[in-house]
Every structure is written in C-alpha cells, then in structure tokens.
Amino acid sequence: MDIAFYVTAAVTILATLLVITRHNPVHALLYLNVSLLSHAMLFYLLGASFAALLEIIIYAGAIMVLFIFVIMLLNLGKETAEQERKWLKWQVWAGPSLLAAVLFVELVILVSSSDGTAYEPAEVTPREVALSLFQVYLIGVELAAMLLMAAVVGAAHIGRHKRLVLHRFLKEEPEENVHEEEPVL
Amino acid sequence: MKSSISIDMVILLAGLLFALGIAGVIIRKNIIFMLLSVEIMLNAAGLAFIAAGSRWGQPDGQVMFIFILAMAAAEVSIGLALILQIYHQHKSLDIDKLKEMNG
Numbered sequence: 001m002d003i004a005f006y007v008t009a010a011v012t013i014l015a016t017l018l019v020i021t022r023h024n025p026v027h028a029l030l031y032l033n034v035s036l037l038s039h040a041m042l043f044y045l046l047g048a049s050f051a052a053l054l055e056i057i058i059y060a061g062a063i064m065v066l067f068i069f070v071i072m073l074l075n076l077g078k079e080t081a082e083q084e085r086k087w088l089k090w091q092v093w094a095g096p097s098l099l100a101a102v103l104f105v106e107l108v109i110l111v112s113s114s115d116g117t118a119y120e121p122a123e124v125t126p127r128e129v130a131l132s133l134f135q136v137y138l139i140g141v142e143l144a145a146m147l148l149m150a151a152v153v154g155a156a157h158i159g160r161h162k163r164l165v166l167h168r169f170l171k172e173e174p175e176e177n178v179h180e181e182e183p184v185l
Numbered sequence: 186m187k188s189s190i191s192i193d194m195v196i197l198l199a200g201l202l203f204a205l206g207i208a209g210v211i212i213r214k215n216i217i218f219m220l221l222s223v224e225i226m227l228n229a230a231g232l233a234f235i236a237a238g239s240r241w242g243q244p245d246g247q248v249m250f251i252f253i254l255a256m257a258a259a260e261v262s263i264g265l266a267l268i269l270q271i272y273h274q275h276k277s278l279d280i281d282k283l284k285e286m287n288g
Contacts, residue, residue: 005190020225025218035225039228043232063258067220067261070269107200119190119191119240120189124246147256151259155262159269
C-alpha cells in the first residue's frame with residue numbers, strides 16, 4: 001500500500017483536529033493552512049493535479065488571506081484566546097463530539113460493507129477537465145459566475161460601515177428639536 | 186509514480202474530516218471558528234468528489250470540486266462581511282449574544 005497517502009492522511013487529520021481545538025484564532029488559521037496543503041497533496045496522489053493546484057492557489061492563498069484580514073481588522077488576540085479557554089470546557093465539547101463520532105461510525109459501517117479493492121489512480125489531466133467544464137457543464141460555469149458576482153455585490157453592500165440600526169419608530173430626531181428651540185433662544 | 190489506494194480509505198478519510206467539521210461547528214461559540222469548521226466540511230466534500238472522479242478516471246469529480254471552490258469563495262466573502270458587521274454592532278463574536286431575532 002502507498003505510504004505517502006497514509007502519512008498525508010494522518011497529517012490532515014491531526015491538523016484538522018488542532019484547528020477545532022485551538023484557542024488563538026491565528027493558530028487555528030495556520031493549522032487550517034497546513035490541513036489545506038495536505039489536502040492538495042492528497043488530490044495529487046489521487047491523480048487530480050489540477051485540483052491540487054487550485055486548492056493551493058485559491059484556498060490556501062486567497063481565502064486564507066481573507067480570514068487573516070478579518071482577524072487583523074477585528075484585532076483578535078490574547079483576550080479572544082482567554083475567552084475561548086473559558087468557553088471550551090469539557091462539558092461543552094463531550095456531547096457534540098460523541099454525536100459526530102456516532103455519525104462517523106455509521107459511515108464506517110456503510111463503507112465496510114463494500115468490497116474495497118485497491119486501484120491505481122489514473123491521472124485526469126487539466127485538458128480533460130477543461131473540455132468537460134466548458135462543454136458538458138457550461139451552464140454550471142455561467143451560474144457560478146453569477147453566484148460570484150452576487151457574492152461580490154452582497155459583500156460590498158453588507159460590509160458598508162453603518163451605525164447601530166434602530167427601528168424607525170424608536171429613532172430620535174435631534175435635528176428638528178434644535179431647529180424648534182433656536183428661535184426661543 | 187506507482188501507487189495503489191483503496192477507495193474505502195479515501196472515503197473514510199473524507200467522512201472523518203466531515204465529522205470533525207461538524208464537531209467544530211457545534212462546540213465552538215465564536216463565529217470565526219464556526220466559519221473555519223464549515224470550510225473543513227466543504228473540503229471534505231471536495232475530497233470525496235475527487236476520490237470518486239479518480240476511481241472512475243473521469244473529469245467530473247474535478248469539475249464538481251471547482252464548483253465547490255467557487256461556492257466556498259462566495260460563502261466566505263459574504264460570511265466575513267457579516268462577521269465584520271456583527272462585530273461593529275455588538276462588539277462581540279459570541280453567538281449567544283445574537284438573539285435579537287428571538288430564535
């Protein structure tokens with residue numbers, strides 16, 4: 001059997017486990033980056049070199065930069081780590097982890113009922129991917145373009161700096177009062 | 186490079202990563218960590234697609250992975266904008282404090 005696959009799989013699982021248990025956001029982000037890079041290695045071992053490249057460029061490059069920018073903007077540091085340490089108690093994570101473990105055990109039982117024959121992964125070249133993407137799945141590409149456009153417009157709209165929004169009946173209007181009082185003074 | 190991988194192992198790995206992502210979403214109270222866990226789950230789904238595409242030697246698995254990637258990029262940009270807005274309005278990332286909808 002292939003030793004590289006198992007080593008990479010172990011690295012992926014360990015890094016992911018560390019992501020969901022770290023207190024400091026930056027540490028969790030760095031471990032997620034390790035996890036994404038080992039995902040890319042797994043894709044390469046499975047013969048999907050184009051997907052491995054995309055994983056590194058888009059996930060480990062672009063999306064992680066977005067996360068880092070947000071953590072920088074929110075100035076999350078030691079206080080957040082302290083807060084997480086208080087929140088992440090044993091009583092909190094025992095139950096949910098048990099439920100997730102039950103789901104995983106169900107999957108193990110389902111998969112083990114099949115005949116697991118080993119195979120040699122054939123490489124699927126970027127040329128085949130491109131031909132399939134722009135012939136069979138052309139409508140999907142156009143829909144993805146619309147989705148990304150909507151995401152950009154939505155993010156620009158949501159991310160605008162607004163003041164605390166009150167209901168319109170609760171809103172005080174100090175300017176009118178000032179105008180009424182001015183003649184008296 | 187010669188290698189032989191059992192499809193069961195890859196699917197089990199994807200399932201384990203997905204279960205870890207679910208556990209991360211449930212046990213965390215900070216929204217940023219929940220978004221990170223959602224990313225883990227999306228990656229696990231992508232791994233399952235790639236494994237299936239590699240098993241049958243078809244490009245469809247990678248095509249689906251590209252769609253998942255585009256969806257994840259859109260989701261992250263919207264989610265992070267929402268997180269910034271929530272932090273400006275509530276000065277906190279604790280999901281228990283966000284109960285103005287009384288859900």
